[in-house]
Amino acid sequence: xxxxxxxxxxxxxxxxxxxxxxxxxxxxxxxxxxxxxxxxxxxxxxxxxxxxxxxxxxxxxxxxxxxxxxxxxxxxxxxxxxxxxxxxxxxxxxxxxxxxxxxxxxxxxxxxxxxxxxxxxxxxxxxxxxxxxxxxxxxxxxxxxxxxxxxxxxxxxxxxxxxxxxxxxxxxxxxxxxxxxxxxxxxxxxxxxxxxxxxxxx
Numbered sequence: 001x002x003x004x005x006x007x008x009x010x011x012x013x014x015x016x017x018x019x020x021x022x023x024x025x026x027x028x029x030x031x032x033x034x035x036x037x038x039x040x041x042x043x044x045x046x047x048x049x050x051x052x053x054x055x056x057x058x059x060x061x062x063x064x065x066x067x068x069x070x071x072x073x074x075x076x077x078x079x080x081x082x083x084x085x086x087x088x089x090x091x092x093x094x095x096x097x098x099x100x101x102x103x104x105x106x107x108x109x110x111x112x113x114x115x116x117x118x119x120x121x122x123x124x125x126x127x128x129x130x131x132x133x134x135x136x137x138x139x140x141x142x143x144x145x146x147x148x149x150x151x152x153x154x155x156x157x158x159x160x161x162x163x164x165x166x167x168x169x170x171x172x173x174x175x176x177x178x179x180x181x182x183x184x185x186x187x188x189x190x191x192x193x194x195x196x197x198x199x200x201x202x
Contacts, residue, residue: 019076019079019080020076020080020093023072023075023076023079023080023093023097024072024076024093024096024097024100025100026072027068027069027071027072027073027075027097028069028072028096028097028098028099028100028101029100029101029104030068030072031065031066031068031069031072031097031098031100031101031104032065032100032101032102032103032104032105033104034064034065034068035061035062035065035066035101035104035105035108035170036104036105036107036108037108038061038064038065039061039105039108039109039112040108040112042054042057042058042061043112043116043117058169059173062169062170062173062174063173063177065101066098066101066170066173066174066177067177068097068101069094069097069098069101069174069177069178069181070094070177070180070181070184070185072093072094072097073085073090073093073094073097073181073182073185074185076093077090077185077187083187084187084188084189085185085186085187086186086188087182087183087186088182090181090182090185090186091178091179091181091182094177094178094181094182095174095175095178098174098175098177098178099174101170101174102167102170102171102174105166105167105169105170106163106166106167109166110159110162110163110166113162121152121153121156121157122153124152124153125149125150125152125153128149128152129146129149129150132145132146132149133146
């Protein structure tokens with residue numbers, strides 16, 4: 001066995017937190033770039049597909065983009081942490097990458113709302129009004145429902161509210177992916193030693 005062979009695998013990178021920040025920004029922005037670009041590419045088709053199909057496509061895009069976070073955490077574990085990482089640290093690093101990705105998603109939607117999706121809130125409101133009119137409600141109940149729906153268009157014009165609503169779209173998926181990533185990639189030092197010993201025996 002080479003001197004420091006197994007033990008050397010557990011030495012953290014001398015860059016410390018700098019290495020983590022670099023990995024977080026690199027993979028977070030890469031995931032966000034993929035997420036934002038795919039979001040923009042699907043916008044032209046949103047009026048030609050059903051809401052259910054659009055939702056499936058949207059969440060599929062989120063999962064695919066968050067796979068880059070998985071790759072990023074694995075890179076951080078193998079390069080910066082010497083091949084070992086606890087669940088908490090893996091989850092924390094994954095969450096940071098995921099939040100950067102989600103911020104890119106929100107930013108892209110803000111760009112789209114200011115350009116090609118200027119009428120989104122109005123079109124959405126009118127669609128919901130039509131649904132209410134065909135829902136079987138009548139009289140005061142229908143009027144109250146329509147009035148409630150129309151409040152959305154006014155509220156959505158508030159950028160803080162709008163960005164918060166947009167963030168809630170990818171956030172739950174991102175949290176689940178960060179948890180799964182941490183669960184899959186966590187590795188204790190003794191597990192690494194066992195793996196190295198098996199390799200050397202073979």
